[in-house]
Amino acid sequence: MMAPLAGDLSLIYGALSTAFGHQHWWPAKTPFETMVGAILTQNISWTNAARAVASLEDAGMLDPHLLAAADAGDIARLIVPSRFYNQKAERIRTFAGVYVGEFRADPAVMAAMETDALRERLLALRGLGKETVDTILLYACRKPVFVVDAYTRRIFSRYGLLPEGASYDRTQRLFADNLAPDVELFNDYHAQIVRLGKTVCKKSPLCDRCPVRVIHGSLRCAGAPE
Template structure:
C-alpha cells in the first residue's frame, strides 16, 4: 500500500461523504433481494431495477426456490422494467438454482465461502460479470471487495489517477491495494462514486460542483484545469 495514495483516496471519500452524506447502500431488505437486485441492475438505473424487484415481491416470486423452478417467461414478465428482461430472467433463474443447490438458499452459508472461490463460482454463471458478482459479494455477502464501474473510470481518469482506458481489474486493484479491506468503507465509497457520476461528473461535467477539487490544491480535473497524474509522481 502506498501511504500517500491511501491518504488521498480516504480524503476523496471524506470529501464525497461530507458533500453528499452516507448513501445507505444497498437498498434491499434481505441478502437475497440484494443478490437479485444486482443482477437486475445490469445496464439500467437502480430505479428501474427496484421496480422489477418490487414486481417479483408483489407476485410472491422473490423467493429462491420459486425462482429456481420458474419458467423464464414467467420471470421475464415480472422484470420488464429492468430492460433486457428475457436475458435477465435466464440469469436470475440460473443464479437461484445455484444458490439453492449449492448454498441451501442460505445467505450465511454463501457468505461463509472463501471469497476467491465464491467469486470464481459466481462468475461461471452465464451472464454474470465482474461488477454484478462483486456487488453480490460486497452488498449481500459482506465481503471486502471494491466494486468499480464506468463512473469510477470516468471520475478517476479525469483526475489523473487512472488511465482513461483502465480495465475493471486495474481499477479494482487500484482501490484494493491502496485501502485497507473495510466492508463499510467499500460499500459507501462505491455508492458515493455512483452518486457523483450520476449527478455531477457526467459526460458534460459540472466541475465547479465537484467535492474532489477541494481535496488537494494540485489535483485538478482534466475537464477543467488539467489533471496531474499521481501515479507518475507528479505533485
C-alpha cells in the same frame, strides 16, 4: 505515514461523504433481494431495476426456491422494467438454482465460502460479470471486495489516478491496494462514487458543483479551474 495514493483516496472519500452524507446502500430488505437486484440493474438505472424487484415481490416470487423452479418466461413477464428481461430471467433462474442447490438458500452459507473461490464460482455463471458478482460479494455477502463501474473509471481517470480506458481489474486494484479491506468503507465509497457520477461528474461534467474538484495542490481534476 499513509502512502500518497491511500491519502488521496481517503481525502476524496472524505470530501464526498461530507458533501453527500452516508448513502445507506444497497437498498434491499434481504441479502437475496440484493442478489437479484444486482442482476436486474445490469445496463439500466437502479430506478428501473427497483421496479422489477418490486414486481417480483408483489407477485410473491422474490423467493429463491420459487425462482429456481419457475419458467423463465414467467419471470420475464414480471421484470419487464429491467430491459433485456428475457436474458435476465434466465440469469436469475440459473443463479437461484445455484443459490438453492449449492448454498441452501442461505446467505451465511454463501458468505462462509472463501472470497476468491466464491467469486470464481459466481463468475462461471452465464451472464454474471465482474461488477454484478462483486456487488453480490460486497453488499449481500459482506466481503471486502471493491465494486467498480463506469463512474469509477471516469472519475478517477479525470483525477489522473487511472489511465483512460483502464480495465476493471486495474481500477479495482487502485482501491484494493491502497485502502484497508473494510466492508463498510467499500460499501459507502462505491455508493458515493455513483452519486457523484450520476449528479455531477457526468460525461459533460458540472465541475463548478463538484465537491472534490480540488482536494489539494497536487490532486486536481482535469476539469478543475486553475
